[in-house]
Amino acid sequence: MLNKWLKQVLTPRTQAAGQKAGTPSQSLPVNKNLLVSMELLRSKLGRSPDFVMRGFTSSKGDSPYPVLAVCYVDGLVDHMQLTELIEAAARTAENSLQNGREPSGGEPDEGELDEGKPDGGESVAEQLARSLPSADLQKKATLDDVIASVLSGSVVFLADNTSYALSVSIPGGLRRSVEEPTSQSVIRGPKEGFTEELSTNMALIRRKLKTPDLRMEVRQIGTYTQTRVAVAYIQGIAQDSVVEEVRRRIDSINTDSILESNYIEEMIQDAPLSPFPTIMNTERPDAVAASLLDGQVAVLIDGTPFALLMPVTFFKFFQSSEDYYQRYDLATFLRVLRIMTFLVALLLPSLYIAITTFQQEILPMTMLITLAAQREGTPLPALLEAFIMELTFEVIREAGVRMPRIIGPAISIVGALVIGQAAVQAGLVSGTMVIVVSFTAIANFVIPSIDMAAAVRLMRFTLMILAGTLGLFGILAGMIPIIVHLVSLRSFGVDYYAPYAPFHKSNMKDMMIRVPIWAMKTRPDQIAGKNRTRQAPYQYPPVEETLLGSSSQGGQEEPS
Amino acid sequence: MSQQKIRASELVVSLILFEVGSTTLFLQGGGVKQNAWIAVLGAGAAGALVLLLHLAIHRRDPRLDLFLLFHRYMGPWVGTVFNLGFIAYFAYEMSRNLRDMGELTMLTLLPGTRIWITALITLLVVANTVRHDWRVSFLTGMALFPIMVASYLILILIIFLSGLIHYEFLLPVLENGVNMDMAKEVMKLVSFPFGETVVFLVFYPLIQQRRSVVRNIMISYFGIVLFLAFINQLSVMVLGPVLAANTTLPLLETVQLVQFPGVFERMDALFTLILFMGLGFKMVYFYSGAVIGLERVTGIGYRKWIIPLGALIFWAAFWSPNYTHHIWLGREIVLFTIWPVFQIVLPALLFTVMLLRRNKIKPH
Numbered sequence: 001m002l003n004k005w006l007k008q009v010l011t012p013r014t015q016a017a018g019q020k021a022g023t024p025s026q027s028l029p030v031n032k033n034l035l036v037s038m039e040l041l042r043s044k045l046g047r048s049p050d051f052v053m054r055g056f057t058s059s060k061g062d063s064p065y066p067v068l069a070v071c072y073v074d075g076l077v078d079h080m081q082l083t084e085l086i087e088a089a090a091r092t093a094e095n096s097l098q099n100g101r102e103p104s105g106g107e108p109d110e111g112e113l114d115e116g117k118p119d120g121g122e123s124v125a126e127q128l129a130r131s132l133p134s135a136d137l138q139k140k141a142t143l144d145d146v147i148a149s150v151l152s153g154s155v156v157f158l159a160d161n162t163s164y165a166l167s168v169s170i171p172g173g174l175r176r177s178v179e180e181p182t183s184q185s186v187i188r189g190p191k192e193g194f195t196e197e198l199s200t201n202m203a204l205i206r207r208k209l210k211t212p213d214l215r216m217e218v219r220q221i222g223t224y225t226q227t228r229v230a231v232a233y234i235q236g237i238a239q240d241s242v243v244e245e246v247r248r249r250i251d252s253i254n255t256d257s258i259l260e261s262n263y264i265e266e267m268i269q270d271a272p273l274s275p276f277p278t279i280m281n282t283e284r285p286d287a288v289a290a291s292l293l294d295g296q297v298a299v300l301i302d303g304t305p306f307a308l309l310m311p312v313t314f315f316k317f318f319q320s321s322e323d324y325y326q327r328y329d330l331a332t333f334l335r336v337l338r339i340m341t342f343l344v345a346l347l348l349p350s351l352y353i354a355i356t357t358f359q360q361e362i363l364p365m366t367m368l369i370t371l372a373a374q375r376e377g378t379p380l381p382a383l384l385e386a387f388i389m390e391l392t393f394e395v396i397r398e399a400g401v402r403m404p405r406i407i408g409p410a411i412s413i414v415g416a417l418v419i420g421q422a423a424v425q426a427g428l429v430s431g432t433m434v435i436v437v438s439f440t441a442i443a444n445f446v447i448p449s450i451d452m453a454a455a456v457r458l459m460r461f462t463l464m465i466l467a468g469t470l471g472l473f474g475i476l477a478g479m480i481p482i483i484v485h486l487v488s489l490r491s492f493g494v495d496y497y498a499p500y501a502p503f504h505k506s507n508m509k510d511m512m513i514r515v516p517i518w519a520m521k522t523r524p525d526q527i528a529g530k531n532r533t534r535q536a537p538y539q540y541p542p543v544e545e546t547l548l549g550s551s552s553q554g555g556q557e558e559p560s
Numbered sequence: 561m562s563q564q565k566i567r568a569s570e571l572v573v574s575l576i577l578f579e580v581g582s583t584t585l586f587l588q589g590g591g592v593k594q595n596a597w598i599a600v601l602g603a604g605a606a607g608a609l610v611l612l613l614h615l616a617i618h619r620r621d622p623r624l625d626l627f628l629l630f631h632r633y634m635g636p637w638v639g640t641v642f643n644l645g646f647i648a649y650f651a652y653e654m655s656r657n658l659r660d661m662g663e664l665t666m667l668t669l670l671p672g673t674r675i676w677i678t679a680l681i682t683l684l685v686v687a688n689t690v691r692h693d694w695r696v697s698f699l700t701g702m703a704l705f706p707i708m709v710a711s712y713l714i715l716i717l718i719i720f721l722s723g724l725i726h727y728e729f730l731l732p733v734l735e736n737g738v739n740m741d742m743a744k745e746v747m748k749l750v751s752f753p754f755g756e757t758v759v760f761l762v763f764y765p766l767i768q769q770r771r772s773v774v775r776n777i778m779i780s781y782f783g784i785v786l787f788l789a790f791i792n793q794l795s796v797m798v799l800g801p802v803l804a805a806n807t808t809l810p811l812l813e814t815v816q817l818v819q820f821p822g823v824f825e826r827m828d829a830l831f832t833l834i835l836f837m838g839l840g841f842k843m844v845y846f847y848s849g850a851v852i853g854l855e856r857v858t859g860i861g862y863r864k865w866i867i868p869l870g871a872l873i874f875w876a877a878f879w880s881p882n883y884t885h886h887i888w889l890g891r892e893i894v895l896f897t898i899w900p901v902f903q904i905v906l907p908a909l910l911f912t913v914m915l916l917r918r919n920k921i922k923p924h
Contacts, residue, residue, distance in 0.1 A: 050703050074636070121580050359669065361826040473669045477681050480700075480840065487699040488692045501702030502567060 027142040034160035038069050039152075040143055040530070044085045050074045056093035065160075067124050068093040072155040081194035084133055085155055085168060092128045096250035125159035129166055132157075141540070148226060151323075157349070171199065178204070181283035183450065186322040193283045198302035199227050204285040205232060205300075209292060213237075216300075218248065228302040228374040237295045239529040242311060242492050246297045261306045264299060268310075269490050275458050278491040280309040280316060287321040293529030294536075311492035311527060313499070315511050317449040318342065319554025323514050331514040340513065341443040345456045348443070349390060350467035350475050352436045353382045358471030385429055389437040390461065392419055464536025494526050564695040565768040572780045574701040574845070575760060577708065579784045582660055583753040584892070585835055588665065588792050589745040590805035596794040597746040604785030606746060607754025610904055611781055614757060615774050617911050618764040621923040626761040626849075627856035633913045633921060643857050649902045650759060650850035651869060655876035656890055658683060659844045661836065663883045668832045677879055679801055686843045687870050690851060691863060694766070697844045704837055710772035711834045712791070712880040715815065718827075722818045724798045753788075755903030756842075757781075763865060803888040811835075847873070 031037040035077070038053060052074050054065025070089050072082065078179045129137060138154075140146045144163045146156050153171030178200065181193030183435060194201045202216055214234040220226050229250060233243050248519045249268040261281055270278045270477045282288060283305050299308040318338040323331040355362055356371060363371065378385060396415040403411060420438075423429040447453040459482065466474030489496035499507035504525040509515040517540040522532050587601030621629060631639035662679035670678060689697050719725065731923060767773055793809035796818060804810045812835070815828040851869055856860040880886035914921075 039851045056841055265702050359829045362824075364822050364825050366822070396728050470673070470678070471669055472829060472833060473665055473678060473681075473836070477685050480685050480837075483703055484692060484696060487703050488696040496700065497700070497703055500706075501570075502700040503569060503702055 027144040029142050030140065030146065030158065030163055030165050031164050032161055034066060034069055034158055037143070037158050037165075038071075041071060041146065044143065044147060056090055059094050059095045066093070067160045068128065068156060069158045071150060071154075071158070073150055075173045076151070076153040077155055078170045080167045081134075081170040081172070082155055085170070088131045088156055089128060092124065092131050093136075096124045096127060123159065123162060125157075125162040125164070125166065128157055128159060132166070132168060134168045134170075136169050138169075140167050147411055152226065152228070171197070175336045183283050183288070184320070184448070186320070186325065187190060189322055189325040190286045192283070192285060194285060194300075194305035194307060196303050196305055198230060198300055199287070201305070201307065202230060202232070205288055205292070205298075208285060208289040209234065210545075214292070217247070221250070221253050221255070221264075223256045225257040225259065227301075229258065229264065230300040232292065232298040232300060234292050234295075236531045237293065237523065237528055238297055239295060239527070242295075242494075242529075243297055245397050246299065247309065250299070258301060258303075260304045261299070261301045261308050262400050263307055264301060270491055274485065274489060275455040276314070276486065276489060276496070277449070277455065278310075278312065278489060279494065280312040280449065281306045281451070282309060282321075283307075284321055290321060290324065293534075294524055311494040313491065313494060313527075314486055314489075314496050315339075315500075317452040318447065320448045324517070328516045332512070335512055337515060338446055338448065341446040342452075342456065343455070345440055345444040345447065346460055347475065347479075348440045349386045349436055349460060350463040352433070352476075353386050353464060353469040354471040354475055356382045357468065371430075371432055374432055377427040378430050378508055379428065381468070383464065385433050386437070386464055386468075387461070388540065389429060389433055390440075390464070393437055393441050394457070432463065453513070498526055499524075564693050564766070566695055566698045566763075566766045568767050568769055568773045568776060570698040571760070571763060571767055571773075572746065572776050573705050574698050574763075574841070575757065575777060576780055576784055577701050577705060577838065577841040578760070578845050579753050579757070579781075580708070580712075580788065581753065581838040582657060582835070583788055583813050584791055584838070585660065585664065585809060587795055587804050587807070587810045588749055588788070590906055591741050591745045592733075593801035593805065594796055595742070596745075596796055596801075597789045598734065600749060600789035600792055601743060601785065602742070603746045603749030603754060604782070604789070607757075607785070608778070608781060610750065610755050610907075611757055611778070612763050613904070613907055613911060615764075615777065617907055617914065618761060619774065620911075620914050620918075622770060623765055623924045625763070625765045625852070625856070626758075628924075629761075629910060629914070631856070631924070633910060633917060640857055643853055645906075646902060647850050647853040647857070649898070650846045651873050652678065652876060653756065653759075653811055654843050654846040654896075655873040655879075656872060656886075657839050657846070658877040659880065659883075659886050660688070661839050661843075662877070663882045663886070664809070664832065664835065664839070667809065669829060676878070679874065682840070682843075683870055683874055687842060687866050689840075689844050690847045690866055694763070694848050694852070698763075698843075698850060701841060704841075707807055708834060708837060711831070712787075715789070715831060716794070718800065718818050718820075719794060719814065722820070724817055725794075726797055726800070729797050729800050730793070742802050747900075748895045750890070751899035751903060752891075753851070754785075754897060758903045758907060759845050762849045762852055763845075 015333050028040065031040065034055070038055065042051070042053060050073050051071065053069060055069040057064065058067045062239040068089055070086055136201040138149070140149060140156065141164050146158075146167070149167040149169070152169075153173070154169045157168075159166075164331065175197050176195050178192045178195055180191045186191075192204065194204065198218075215231075215235050217231045218228050219230050219231075231243070231246055231250065242398065246268070250264065253267045255262070255263070255267070258475075265277075265279045265281070266272060266277070280456045281290075282291075288307050288309065292298060296309050297313065300308070318335060321335075323335065334380070356375065360368055375382070380388070381543055396411065396419070399411055400408070400415075420434050424431045424434055431453065444453050444456060447456065459478075461555075463475060463478045466478040468474075468476065487497045487501050496504055499511055500503055506522055507524045507526070509520060510524065518535075520534055521537050522528075523534050565885040587596065589596035589603075592599050617629065621632075624632060627639075627643045630646075633639070634642060656681050661682045662675040665677050665678040666673070689700060690749065711919045764773075780782045791811070795804045795814050798804075798814045799810060803813075811834065812828045815831045816826060818827060819825055847866075847869075851862040851865045854860070855867065858865075880889055
């Protein structure tokens with residue numbers, strides 16, 4: 001009889017679900033009859049073996065039917081806490097006066113919500129709520145809510161004669177612990193990186209920013225993955241309009257799955273077809289904290305250690321969080337160096353092609369003779385030669401990323417000896433070309449952001465074709481549209497090429513040049529909101545006069 | 561058309577790039593030999609008056625651009641005729657620069673490539689810049705301005721360091737006094753490059769903050785005049801007045817003479833790129849002016865006009881059968897006949913009408 005009733009309830013629902021795949025189906029309330037609820041849950045989850053459900057009977061009555069049930073997904077919850085919770089639940093069930101009742105017994109009274117107090121005392125659910133050792137206790141009214149919380153690492157308690165379920169979130173199971181970030185390592189600075197778990201990542205940021213103004217808004221995206229996505233910003237420092245825009249764009253995502261931050265990035269970025277990234281990603285909590293303090297908005301996604309930062313400008317991609325952990329002069333030098341390597345990675349092969357093919361007169365005579373002598377025996381034109389070598393490098397690189405680690409040395413031998421040295425010795429490729437290609441490759445790795453490095457890799461080939469057909473004129477004809485494109489880009493309302501075009505004088509202190517920390521009085525223009533002042537002015541390290549005096553005196557006194 | 565505002569500094573930078581643009585390509589005031597700098601300075605002073613006339617027009621009705629002003633103060637019929645004239649003028653200026661660019665490429669970088677290929681590529685690059693919101697062309701100016709400044713500074717520095725300067729080429733000063741030759745050179749210079757700022761009447765209304773704009777524009781204008789007189793005289797001081805006047809591209813010739821054996825032997829190929837950028841900016845502003853005018857006249861969005869007008873400009877760039885004819889037409893004929901009409905006569909007429917009808921038609 002129970003099964004029949006269940007079938008009646010379930011059949012139209014499964015059909016509806018079949019017609020509209022991907023959209024959440026209409027939700028069923030938690031049934032007052034515990035056995036019905038349990039059976040519904042089991043069948044909705046397809047009787048999956050990792051879905052654990054157990055009923056507790058009361059010892060006071062003689063009924064074989066449970067008064068209380070606990071369910072969770074094995075592997076998603078923390079076992080230590082689970083044991084404590086189950087102990088508490090078992091005690092509650094043991095002590096409850098109420099009998100488990102016949103499942104086919106009296107019709108549930110729809111009007112009354114607080115039923116199930118046969119003795120006038122509190123219900124099992126209330127007793128349980130009182131005795132559960134957890135602060136994070138939530139009531140779930142529908143079965144879909146119950147399933148959602150079970151699937152996101154909660155343990156859920158169902159009580160007989162109660163139209164809601166109690167959910168305690170105890171996410172656990174095997175997760176990666178906080179480790180040093182692999183993609184952005186530093187010599188000096190914090191060594192912790194984000195993990196795949198959102199709550200850990202949120203805590204990592206909280207630990208750095210102990211302010212009530214740090215806001216984190218969590219929402220769930222993806223009909224199947226139900227990925228939790230947190231929008232983090234500092235109230236008052238971030239621009240309200242930008243925060244609102246981030247919210248709007250994230251809320252407009254309608255998809256079945258979010259598996260990595262790039263799913264979100266590609267859905268919300270300003271110029272989806274541009275080779276240049278308009279959203280930055282980082283694995284480092286300190287980088288996120290610094291960005292939040294600049295007025296940026298961070299988006300953290302459950303299941304990936306990469307957080308997104310927006311809005312972002314072009315030159316931000318050439319900065320590393322280590323710039324602030326080492327001396328300002330070195331940091332400035334490194335930033336200039338990075339911009340130069342950006343240009344080298346973008347232009348060196350095309351300049352080489354253009355100069356050796358069209359504008360040889362630029363080179364000094366001795367160099368020209370050396371180059372010409374090298375190229376004398378090579379069978380291919382410079383453009384083709386460079387193209388083949390660049391493609392070869394890209395192949396070796398991709399192989400290096402994908403191959404198992406054990407055969408790594410083999411790849412390096414093949415790459416360096418066979419393709420590099422042997423090709424030159426065989427006279428197929430000129431030695432200079434190998435130098436150009438390798439230096440370009442190394443320069444490409446200096447760019448701190450992988451996204452920006454990828455953009456350079458793609459544009460390099462276009463520029464090489466232009467240089468091979470039209471020389472320096474071709475390079476200029478390729479570079480001008482790139483600059484125009486860069487200038488036209490915007491990231492969440494902020495000009496991408498700022499602070500150079502449009503020019504913002506106060507942002508110059510932290511772009512190409514990194515001034516000493518005490519001189520960074522204000523937050524960046526355009527990005528930060530109303531709260532512009534970062535710290536008090538004139539904090540040039542103060543030295544007490546007395547200290548100066550005593551040290552010089554001490555120096556004089558000692559020898560005498 | 562979206563009304564994206566630009567900042568005054570961006571406009572000033574663009575004005576500088578525009579004025580320097582292709583001016584350094586040719587020897588200005590070659591007719592008066594070593595006194596070219598006097599001609600440039602004199603023309604700069606006269607050009608300042610022209611610029612002030614343009615700014616006065618702008619100040620009287622700061623919200624309207626050139627085309628809307630003509631339409632408003634001259635009536636729809638007369639205004640449209642004048643507007644079409646201005647569009648044709650801007651387009652022709654653009655086509656002349658396109659031809660210059662093509663010829664320059666053929667003379668310096670790509671002697672073997674057909675001129676129409678380089679001209680077509682240039683046109684595409686410029687059209688791509690115009691295609692974006694016009695704020696982008698001003699921002700591009702901001703982005704490339706440091707490169708231009710640095711290049712010219714390095715150029716001046718190495719010319720001085722290489723010891724090519726002959727100060728005796730400056731003498732004698734004004735050996736014939738102020739005569740007709742000087743007047744002719746000054747007139748030429750007022751039309752090109754100084755009077756060409758008339759195209760900026762299209763862009764002045766875009767400025768966000770109007771405070772002290774006129775002052776900033778005038779200051780930077782005088783800076784440009786001094787710079788142009790200096791860089792122009794540099795060719796004379798290196799090459800000598802006779803050679804400088806008879807060379808097609810005197811500044812490039814000067815750069816060619818600079819040699820640091822073992823490091824740089826021929827820098828002119830690199831410097832050509834800087835000249836290209838200057839020419840490109842000039843083209844962008846004329847092209848923008850023309851397509852914005854077409855939008856104002858016809859009401860059809862300016863982006864739709866880029867390709868048809870581009871085809872027309874491309875065709876017009878090859879009117880002259882050869883470069884000599886092109887130079888003769890540009891530097892001897894139109895400078896005295898057509899250019900002053902659009903740069904001085906029509907703006908003066910507009911300003912007079914604005915003053916006369918100031919009681920009837922209030923500023924927008």
